[in-house]
Amino acid sequence: MARSGSKSSLLEFAVLGLLHDAPMHGYELRKRLNGVLGTFHAISYGSLYPCLRTLESAGLIAAAGPASSEGPALSGKRARIVYELTADGKDRFAELVAETGPETWDDDAFGIRFAFFSSADADVRRHILEGRRSRLEERLSTLRASLRSTRERLDNYTLELQRHGLESVEREVRWIDGLIAGEDGAARPRTPRSNSEVSTMTGSDRPGSTHR
Amino acid sequence: MARSGSKSSLLEFAVLGLLHDAPMHGYELRKRLNGVLGTFHAISYGSLYPCLRTLESAGLIAAAGPASSEGPALSGKRARIVYELTADGKDRFAELVAETGPETWDDDAFGIRFAFFSSADADVRRHILEGRRSRLEERLSTLRASLRSTRERLDNYTLELQRHGLESVEREVRWIDGLIAGEDGAARPRTPRSNSEVSTMTGSDRPGSTHR
DNA sequence: GTTAGCATGTAAGGAGTTACATGATTTT
DNA sequence: AAAATCATGTAACTCCTTACATGCTAAC
Structure with a gap:
């Protein structure tokens, strides 16, 4: 699993990079993305959520149970899904970060x-x-x-x-x-x-x- | 025909603009496009030719018979198709050029x-x-x-x-x-x-x- | 006689957008 | 109680690219 070779768009790269720093849910990810990707060039939910699902089924990220922190029980807003990098995801990110070919x-x-x-x-x-x-x-x-x-x-x-x-x-x-x-x-x-x-x-x- | 309202991508705009100056065939159009559109951002035949067909069936451009000039008879390279703006095409271009809304x-x-x-x-x-x-x-x-x-x-x-x-x-x-x-x-x-x-x-x- | 450049096209698909659908929670 | 913001998701569609298919002519 988590074999290299997949296309891994820039969006996937950015998502892996952001989740590398800290687990996050989609909505927040999207806001940060706009900072990282240049402020304009806003990316839409219509591409973010599908991307998250792709990464999840590739085993690179996983939905974390709302484990420890996070206020009183799970009384938070809505069923928000916090994703974190898996070990494979970390490997993949490291792989991508180490690329130096003409694509880059x-x-x-x-x-x-x-x-x-x-x-x-x-x-x-x-x-x-x-x-x-x-x-x-x-x-x-x-x-x-x-x-x-x-x-x-x-x-x-x-x-x-x-x-x-x-x-x-x-x-x-x-x-x-x-x-x-x-x-x-x-x-x-x-x-x-x-x-x-x-x-x-x-x-x-x-x-x-x-x-x- | 030639009614406004169509989406008219940037490519269509550029094609109309270039043909406004002089009739041209696809291959040449493509080279000029790369100058006009910023040199990099090369546009490919895979989008140019379909675009030309679209514009033609919309009645904005028309294939000109290899009429006057053009060397010895039609012994030129291959059956190249020279397009020119129709009256409708000129109108459309004028319309687009006059736009000043936020899209621009x-x-x-x-x-x-x-x-x-x-x-x-x-x-x-x-x-x-x-x-x-x-x-x-x-x-x-x-x-x-x-x-x-x-x-x-x-x-x-x-x-x-x-x-x-x-x-x-x-x-x-x-x-x-x-x-x-x-x-x-x-x-x-x-x-x-x-x-x-x-x-x-x-x-x-x-x-x-x-x-x- | 084969490579390079001219010239046109098609099929498949990638990467993203818009617009929609849903629903909870906080602010006004 | 209405409106804004949080939050997730889907379907249809746009625009473009890549890779392929074709064939002609000029130069090496």
């Missing part, structure tokens, strides 16, 4: 992986950051080439949009560079030293799309 | 509309730019609130991601402000005066997500 350079995948970066080893972080960087460099050269070749034929707005996108990517490269430098500087420690040092040293741009 | 403030919708901004009236442009701005302001206050409330509980990476997203949105606001100023400055003329003036006056950030 994508806008969305990178964003979510970054959000759980502190669960990853320093070398995994390095690898992902560098992969992301190279992905952005590719983008830059495509964009620059396309700008050069179509410059004269495009109207001003289209041009401005392109230019804008280009600067945006350039900015993200600088951001990533700052993060890589921060990883180097802080050497091995589990958490990079005070992130404000890392973060204020460069301009920035959001990594995930939204986009998206 | 979304990341993706805004990006594509901006790409065809020169087909829109000055007041439509104003309206969309201001709507987009207010949408971004909303986002900013949500983000700032969420940062304030969760500051201490979040690990450094999550925090950095949030901070980064925040700056990104702030940057886009400044970009939009610059564009609005440019629209004001150039007053009525169909094209805003030399866009380099508009564009170099502010920092920037990409508007569409592409993701998104």
